Amino acid sequence: MFKEKVKLNDGSYVYIRPLTSKDTDKLYDFFLNRILEEDLLLFKDNVKDYFLIKDWTENINYKRIFPIVAETEDGNIIGIATLHMREFGWEKDVGKIRVSICKYCRGKGLGKALVKKLIELAKERNLRVIIAEVLSPQESALNALKKAGFKETTVIKDLAKSYSVDTYNLHILCLYLNEGNR
Numbered sequence: 238m239f240k241e242k243v244k245l246n247d248g249s250y251v252y253i254r255p256l257t258s259k260d261t262d263k264l265y266d267f268f269l270n271r272i273l274e275e276d277l278l279l280f281k282d283n284v285k286d287y288f289l290i291k292d293w294t295e296n297i298n299y300k301r302i303f304p305i306v307a308e309t310e311d312g313n314i315i316g317i318a319t320l321h322m323r324e325f326g327w328e329k330d331v332g333k334i335r336v337s338i339c340k341y342c343r344g345k346g347l348g349k350a351l352v353k354k355l356i357e358l359a360k361e362r363n364l365r366v367i368i369a370e371v372l373s374p375q376e377s378a379l380n381a382l383k384k385a386g387f388k389e390t391t392v393i394k395d396l397a398k399s400y401s402v403d404t405y406n407l408h409i410l411c412l413y414l415n416e417g418n419r
């Protein structure tokens with residue numbers, strides 16, 4: 238398992254490493270205290286539920302979901318990114334990624350560093366394509382992924398309904414690996 242020291246734009250350092258079964262409390266603290274309320278919509282589960290986080294961390298199957306975290310030098314998780322994979326069927330060489338950065342740590346290059354690491358992991362696993370889904374208010378996510386080489390392929394209008402009355406477009410972005418991006 239790797240542990241990489243990365244320098245952020247503000248001069249601080251973080252460690253990027255896989256999430257492990259020892260991270261339950263740190264990950265729970267991240268979801269409880271460090272993500273924007275509006276980002277909760279992006280998750281398909283209630284990430285403020287301690288027992289859900291315990292279940293995630295204690296049952297990691299790196300072949301299906303490879304989660305990596307960014308940890309500060311004093312041991313706080315400030316970002317998580319996941320590479321979702323399938324072992325069978327047409328999706329077996331297609332990965333899906335998700336990234337979430339601490340609300341206090343944005344704009345420092347951390348999202349870029351986590352996406353870069355996921356792309357590297359996807360290549361090591363011989364994936365052919367990576368897909369990311371972004372909701373329309375997340376301009377920073379669209380920019381961050383496009384800078385990493387993703388291309389927007391589809392926009393599904395008014396697909397996501399927020400907890401208020403708003404609806405958002407779902408943007409699907411793709412990165413083709415090892416065969417030139419289309």
Ligand SMILES: CC(C)(COP(=O)(O)OP(=O)(O)OC[C@H]1O[C@@H](n2cnc3c(N)ncnc32)[C@H](O)[C@@H]1OP(=O)(O)O)[C@@H](O)C(=O)NCCC(=O)NCCS
Nearest residue numbers: 335336337338343344345346347348349375377378380381
């Ligand atoms: C998207 C997200 C991961 C970006 O993380 P971050 O650490 O703030 O991004 P970085 O500092 O690495 O910036 C990467 C690029 O994103 C763009 N970007 C970052 N913040 C931005 C902002 N507020 N507005 C516009 N563009 C922005 C910039 O182009 C930047 O590249 P540059 O520094 O070379 O100009 C973070 O905002 C986040 O967690 N968003 C909510 C979750 C989400 O939408 N995830 C995406 C679904 S996969």
